[in-house]
Amino acid sequence: MTFDSMTSAPSRFAAIAALLFAALLLARCGGGSSSHQNTIAAPASNVQPISVNSGPNGNYGNGIFTSVTVCVPASSNCQTISDVLVDIGSYGLRLLSSAGGGALTLTLPQQTGSGGNPVGECAPFVAAVMWGSVATADIQIAGEQASSIPVQIIDPTFAALPATCQNFGVPEQDTLQTVGANGILGVGPFLQDCGPACTATGSGNPGLYYSCAGTSCQVAAQALAQQVQNPVGSFGTDSNGVIVELPAVSAPMVSISGSLVFGIGTESNNSLAGASVFPLDGSGNFTTSYNGQSYPAFVDSGSNGLFFLDSALTSLPLCPDTSSFYCPNSTVNLSATDSSGATSEQISFTVNNADTLFSSGDFVLPSLAGPNPGTFDWGLPFFFGRNVFAAIDARSTPEGTGPYSAF
Amino acid sequence: MLCSVFAFAALGGDASSVQADAAHLQGSLQITTNASYALHEIQAPTGTRVREYVSASGKVFAITWQGPSIPDLKQLLGSYFPQFQQAVQAPKTRPSRTPVSVRQSNLVVQQGGHMRAFYGRAYLLDQLPSGVTEESIQ
Numbered sequence: 067m068t069f070d071s072m073t074s075a076p077s078r079f080a081a082i083a084a085l086l087f088a089a090l091l092l093a094r095c096g097g098g099s100s101s102h103q104n105t106i107a108a109p110a111s112n113v114q115p116i117s118v119n120s121g122p123n124g125n126y127g128n129g130i131f132t133s134v135t136v137c138v139p140a141s142s143n144c145q146t147i148s149d150v151l152v153d154i155g156s157y158g159l160r161l162l163s164s165a166g167g168g169a170l171t172l173t174l175p176q177q178t179g180s181g182g183n184p185v186g187e188c189a190p191f192v193a194a195v196m197w198g199s200v201a202t203a204d205i206q207i208a209g210e211q212a213s214s215i216p217v218q219i220i221d222p223t224f225a226a227l228p229a230t231c232q233n234f235g236v237p238e239q240d241t242l243q244t245v246g247a248n249g250i251l252g253v254g255p256f257l258q259d260c261g262p263a264c265t266a267t268g269s270g271n272p273g274l275y276y277s278c279a280g281t282s283c284q285v286a287a288q289a290l291a292q293q294v295q296n297p298v299g300s301f302g303t304d305s306n307g308v309i310v311e312l313p314a315v316s317a318p319m320v321s322i323s324g325s326l327v328f329g330i331g332t333e334s335n336n337s338l339a340g341a342s343v344f345p346l347d348g349s350g351n352f353t354t355s356y357n358g359q360s361y362p363a364f365v366d367s368g369s370n371g372l373f374f375l376d377s378a379l380t381s382l383p384l385c386p387d388t389s390s391f392y393c394p395n396s397t398v399n400l401s402a403t404d405s406s407g408a409t410s411e412q413i414s415f416t417v418n419n420a421d422t423l424f425s426s427g428d429f430v431l432p433s434l435a436g437p438n439p440g441t442f443d444w445g446l447p448f449f450f451g452r453n454v455f456a457a458i459d460a461r462s463t464p465e466g467t468g469p470y471s472a473f
Numbered sequence: 474m475l476c477s478v479f480a481f482a483a484l485g486g487d488a489s490s491v492q493a494d495a496a497h498l499q500g501s502l503q504i505t506t507n508a509s510y511a512l513h514e515i516q517a518p519t520g521t522r523v524r525e526y527v528s529a530s531g532k533v534f535a536i537t538w539q540g541p542s543i544p545d546l547k548q549l550l551g552s553y554f555p556q557f558q559q560a561v562q563a564p565k566t567r568p569s570r571t572p573v574s575v576r577q578s579n580l581v582v583q584q585g586g587h588m589r590a591f592y593g594r595a596y597l598l599d600q601l602p603s604g605v606t607e608e609s610i611q
Contacts, residue, residue, distance in 0.1 A: 125567045155587040190543050192584050192591060193561070193573045235546030235554065236573065236584070237562040246568025252588070259588055263520055263541050270518035272542030349541070349590035364587055370569045373585060378608060389576040390569070424567070438572040438585040440539070440592040440611060 102473065103339045104451050106311045107325040111209025112304045112333055118312065118446070119321035120429040122149040122169075126246045127424060128370040128431050128446040130310070132326060134159065134251055135206040138174060139214040144206070145172040149248045152326055154310060154456045155366030156252035158259045158294035159205060160189065160196055160218040167242035168249065170219065174201035177216055179277045179286055186276040186283050187218050187294065188231035189259060194239040195231055196250075199224045200275070205297045207251075210328050212300035216292055220245070225281045230273035250368070251297075253308045253326075255350055255456045255469035258293040265289055299458055304329025306461035307468060309336055310367055314451030318428035322450075330457055330472075331464035338465050338472055341455060344406040346469040352406035354413075354442035362441045363404060365454055365471050369445030371431070372415055373438035374402075382417060384437065391420030391436040402442065406470075415447070448473075482513075483551020484595055488531040509602045510534070517544065521591075526610065528602050535596035535610045541589050550582070550595055557582050557595070581607070 107113045116132045130152040136159075137144035147161055147169045162168025177185045177200040185200040198221035205212040222240040231238075239245050252259065260274045267287045275293070276283035299305055305328075312324035329336045344352040346364075354363035356375065371391065377384055380400070385393035394417055401414045418433035432447050448454070457468030465472070482488070488511070503514045513525040521540025528534050538544050547554045560575040561582070572585035573593070584593035596610050 121568070123568065127567060127569065129570075157588060189588075190591070191570070191588065192586055193571060230545075233545045233547040234543040235550070235557060235561070236543070237558075244565075244568060254588070256589060261541065261589060266518075268518075270520075272519045272521075274542070350587065351590060362586075362590070362592070364590075366587055368570050370571060373572050376607070378606075384574075384576070389574045390571040436571055437574050437583070439583045439594055440537075441585050443572065443585055443587075 102341045102453070104311070104314060104453055106313060107327045107335045110333070110335055112328040112336065114208040114326040114328070116152055116310075116324050116326045117321055118324070118430045121246050122242060122248060123246055127429050128434055129247065130312075130324075130367050130446065131247065132251065134249070136161065136170075136172060136174065136217070137204040137206065138172070139202055139204050143172065145170065147248050151247040151250045151368060152310070153250050153252050153366070153368030154254040154308065154454070155364065155368045156191065156250060156259065157254050157256045157296040158216075158218065158252045159249065159297055160220055160252070160294070161249035162240070162242060162245055162247070163198065163219050163221040165221050165223045166240045166245075168220065168245075170248070174203045174217070174219065176201055177292065179288070181277070183277040183279050185286070185288070185292070186225055186278045188228065188234070188274055188276070189218055189294070190234055190236075190274065192236075194236050194244075195234055196220045197222070197224070197227055197231060197238055197240060200294060207297070208328065210301045210304060212295075212297035215295045215297060215300050218294050220249070225278045225283050228273070228276055228283045228285070230285055253296055253298050253456065255307070255346055255471070256459050257296050257299045258290055260288070260293050261290070264293060296458065298328060299461070301328060304332045304336070305458075306330050306332065306463050307455060307457040310449055310454045312449050312451070315430055315432040318423060318426045318432070319430040320428055322430050330455055338455065339453070341453060341472040342409045342411050343465050343470050343472045344404060344409050345466070346406070346471060350469060351441070352404060352471060354402050354404050356402040356442070363444065364441070365444045365448060365456075365473065367446055367449055367454070369443050371420070371434035371436050371445050372417070372447050373436050373443035373445060376437045376439060382435070385421050387421065389437070391434065392417055393419045393421050395419070397433070413448075482525055482533050483549060484533055484536050484553050485597060485600075486533050486551055488527045488533070509605050519544075523549065526596075528600065532600060534600040534602070535594065537594040537611060539586075539592045541591070543584070543591050543593075553580055553595070556580060
């Protein structure tokens with residue numbers, strides 16, 4: 067006989083109500099839920115299933131994975147690549163070649179530049195570069211198709227890493243072990259991974275694109291249309307942005323499922339539905355205020371955690387074994403305010419000990435956080451329990467022209 | 474002869490190298506001073522803004538950068554570049570996508586942001602002038 071079965075019906079109702087209330091509180095603390103709708107779109111031609119799980123290596127914490135089909139342009143010569151990371155903090159599809167331990171075995175046509183030389187790319191992320199060739203592919207995701215667009219093939223055997231790329235200083239990621247995925251699907255609010263800077267010649271060119279003769283590569287100007295492209299921008303009707311939809315998470319879990327929805331206000335299943343619109347500046351940022359200070363801020367499904375400030379400003383200690391994450395002794399609840407233009411919203415979030423989270427055997431970690439000077443990086447924990455919209459630069463939506471974030 | 478990447482003074486270097494480099498800069502250089510240090514701000518043709526903090530004794534004790542791409546950190550970190558590379562390339566126990574956060578007894582190097590918008594800073598913990606906090610280096 068349990069204690070509960072001894073109670074009268076009215077008090078049992080009260081106990082259940084209290085439990086439900088506690089569950090709601092937990093959802094707010096851990097999942098960072100918002101007052102706006104959090105729905106997971108049902109299967110449709112503009113809906114791609116996604117999952118937060120341990121990834122192809124079985125050890126990835128807080129990454130969204132999905133499948134992407136690539137084809138030799140205008141052919142039925144295709145390959146479906148699983149375990150591709152969904153990232154709205156970057157732009158363009160990058161696939162890890164089999165030479166790097168990735169799944170891609172299909173040979174896609176190499177892009178060539180001036181003089182017929184193969185084009186290489188050093189794609190910069192904040193803590194790594196990805197090196198390889200630029201190829202052309204048709205891309206199919208759900209019922210959407212982007213025809214004949216530039217993609218990056220991450221390939222450690224493609225030419226020598228140029229000095230300009232080495233001098234970015236961060237390590238090269240070109241193996242399954244270091245990437246932790248078979249590729250990265252960059253579907254953020256810009257169309258190209260570099261933009262106007264890479265069209266420049268001379269000292270104004272930052273050195274992402276290269277003309278490669280043999281194993282020797284030189285920095286080369288790259289026209290916008292030849293740069294690695296966000297595939298969503300080339301879709302038929304749903305080409306103005308995406309929605310990342312994941313359920314609320316109150317405690318660490320092994321995996322969760324959600325939807326990546328293409329288009330904003332283009333179908334019956336992708337309206338803004340009351341989400342707040344945060345217009346982005348030319349760098350792709352809105353503003354986050356914390357303790358009276360303002361910082362450039364962005365939402366980024368490709369960041370494992372919430373990354374903000376430092377130990378001095380937050381009183382959150384770094385982990386003993388890594389300076390990339392916070393390791394408080396007990397749960398810490400914080401809040402900050404996101405704003406842009408007339409839109410403002412207070413965001414509550416929770417930080418727990420990263421070492422404890424990583425040793426839990428779970429891979430969905432709603433309170434993972436770490437330091438980050440200068441910007442507020444609202445990484446994957448922010449997405450749990452929120453529909454997060456990324457509207458593409460210069461594309462129109464019913465609620466205005468991109469780039470904007472909405473949630 | 475100019476390299477394709479123009480030169481900055483490096484972390485730990487002296488102020489005279491900033492002045493010498495200024496002649497080669499294709500971007501603009503602005504210098505402001507306060508009681509603790511001189512701030513050299515350089516706008517590079519790539520769109521990246523670099524700030525170098527020079528102490529009263531003439532040493533570059535901190536550098537910050539922000540812009541659409543990562544600047545030449547070999548150039549900016551100078552003799553500290555190998556130490557940074559060794560720290561940032563140390564194998565990880567699991568794949569992760571986090572900002573750069575190197576913190577050693579003498580050197581801090583951090584970089585965050587996202588593709589098309591990078592923010593970073595590097596400073597020498599044992600050479601911060603008195604009264605200059607880590608938070609003030611932006």
